[in-house]
Amino acid sequence: MSSAEELVKLLSNLLQIDTSNPPGNESNAARFLRDWLSQRGVESEILEFEKGRGNLVSRIKGSGEGPSLLLLSHTDVVPADPARWRIPPFSGAVKDGYVWGRGALDMKSMVAVETMVFSEMVDRKLKGDLILLATADEEKGGSGIKHVLEKALDKITADYVINEGGGEGILAKKGWIFSIQTAERGVFWYRVRTKGSPAHGSIPGLGVNAIDRMRPLLNRVSEFKAASERVEPSWRYVESLLKMMGLVDEEAKIDNVEILLDRLTETDKGLGESAKAMLRVTMTPTMIQGGIKENVVPYECTLTVDCRVPPGYSGERVKRMIGDLFQGLEYELEFIQESDPTVSPVDTPLYRAIESTLLKQVPGARLEPTTMTGGTDSRYFRRMGIPAYGFQPLMVEGNYYDWSRMVHGDNERISIENLVFCYRVLKQVVESFMLK
Numbered sequence: 001m002s003s004a005e006e007l008v009k010l011l012s013n014l015l016q017i018d019t020s021n022p023p024g025n026e027s028n029a030a031r032f033l034r035d036w037l038s039q040r041g042v043e044s045e046i047l048e049f050e051k052g053r054g055n056l057v058s059r060i061k062g063s064g065e066g067p068s069l070l071l072l073s074h075t076d077v078v079p080a081d082p083a084r085w086r087i088p089p090f091s092g093a094v095k096d097g098y099v100w101g102r103g104a105l106d107m108k109s110m111v112a113v114e115t116m117v118f119s120e121m122v123d124r125k126l127k128g129d130l131i132l133l134a135t136a137d138e139e140k141g142g143s144g145i146k147h148v149l150e151k152a153l154d155k156i157t158a159d160y161v162i163n164e165g166g167g168e169g170i171l172a173k174k175g176w177i178f179s180i181q182t183a184e185r186g187v188f189w190y191r192v193r194t195k196g197s198p199a200h201g202s203i204p205g206l207g208v209n210a211i212d213r214m215r216p217l218l219n220r221v222s223e224f225k226a227a228s229e230r231v232e233p234s235w236r237y238v239e240s241l242l243k244m245m246g247l248v249d250e251e252a253k254i255d256n257v258e259i260l261l262d263r264l265t266e267t268d269k270g271l272g273e274s275a276k277a278m279l280r281v282t283m284t285p286t287m288i289q290g291g292i293k294e295n296v297v298p299y300e301c302t303l304t305v306d307c308r309v310p311p312g313y314s315g316e317r318v319k320r321m322i323g324d325l326f327q328g329l330e331y332e333l334e335f336i337q338e339s340d341p342t343v344s345p346v347d348t349p350l351y352r353a354i355e356s357t358l359l360k361q362v363p364g365a366r367l368e369p370t371t372m373t374g375g376t377d378s379r380y381f382r383r384m385g386i387p388a389y390g391f392q393p394l395m396v397e398g399n400y401y402d403w404s405r406m407v408h409g410d411n412e413r414i415s416i417e418n419l420v421f422c423y424r425v426l427k428q429v430v431e432s433f434m435l436k
């Protein structure tokens, strides 16, 4: 079997293992990977944080002359509704040049690629340790990675991490532009509560309606629109993208960024909206609850907001911003999650290895660092001072809007061409960075 055929088979098999989270059942995927590796002479182990929820870990020892590298991935996927798919989501079907299934992009293709590259390094002369970690529960609580960090940190410690969250190439007017995720926005989920007093719903004047009191708060969140900030990483990426898309001249100095971002959105909604979210604070009302019965004036209402902030924002600054937003209104504020943005440096040997490998594979391409609008497990490593890069190299087919909606959406699939491209690039990155 050629390595491409082997890779397709590995991915197809992984996609057939239903690891929808909840409930996860990732140990089924971990056991499959353990057996697959063991057939190739690589030992690995499964670390479960609860029954059926296992992380797969393995390490190939290097000579110690160079840095170590962790290849990180997750085996769980978000649920899929078969009624909405053209091909059953857990069939792992190989059809028309594509491998189909939930997780084909996020991120079992990367699990397959990393596992394959890892297994091929077992007899090579590595300068540093190469570690493979495929976690459980990334899509929900992150219990998998937390378990490993708390209970088995020594098994996965590395100088560098490669993970998901970047690496997509866009074919713009003037050539390919690839991203590498070197930062993630901060996550500040909060809840605001308004209080009223109950009364019979038929005589509303006797009570105080908490839902009515929530209305101005909800309006302010919905109307909140932060300006784009020229923060790095991301700004350089967005600037390059605008230029390569032909929306602004190569030599031009950009001063009308909002207009250009709107124009980018008109060209490709996926690219435009992602670029905006990278450069801005966003506040999304995601849940609202109020009232207990049809005929009772509601005495409490809560609104949950998903607030994300680009690098440069601290928790203090976010709290001030929220205070300003709701100024003059009565409410109680509670944070559900507070995690600062995380950033990795770009002037590292691994970054340079990634860049030079990519440019060899795709001559004339550009690589620019980006901030992920959402979050991945990379943040845990960045907090420990370990550079982590989101780099799952893929060439986006068609427009970015349709492409990006396959992730967590319907009919998720990856072309065999892209799967092999991802493998070729990552293998070369590992070889150029790790081999003697």
Ligand SMILES: [Zn+2]
Binding pocket: 074, 106, 107, 138, 164
């Ligand atoms: Zn993912």
